[in-house]
Amino acid sequence: MSLIKSVKVPEYPISVHSYGNKMYAGQHSSCDLLRYDLHVGLSGGEVLVKGASRVTSVQVYNEELYAWFAQNDRVNVYDMTGILKRSWKHSCLSKDYNKLRVVSDKVVVSSAQDQALTVYDL
Secondary structure, X not given: OOOOOOOOOOOOEEEEEEEOOEEEEEEOOOOEEEEEEHHHOOOOOEEEEEOOOOOOEEEXXXXXXXXXXXXXXXXXXXXXOOOEEEEEEOOOOXXXXXXXXXXXXXXXXXOOOOOOEEEEEO
């Protein structure tokens, strides 16, 4: 393994996910979901989504972008241009260190109830 490049970002990225030639980063304080192009060396991150709270987890699945805004207890699903497609309420005790994963047409997230995992069908 060797370091390819290190790029300065506007602030601390709390969530990061790569998909194809793009990288998506949720910022800690600004609530923005940024998109970077890996083919141009991560330069010039663009704001894809202006969130109402920090994006604590982000993942692309089947050409959709899943973002968990834990402080607002929302999971939002966007198309790849940042247009909101659907959304639902989901809460967890942690508002910073929670992650969602989408696999086999299921969304898996941590839950505030009984220290459990919650699974949603797509």
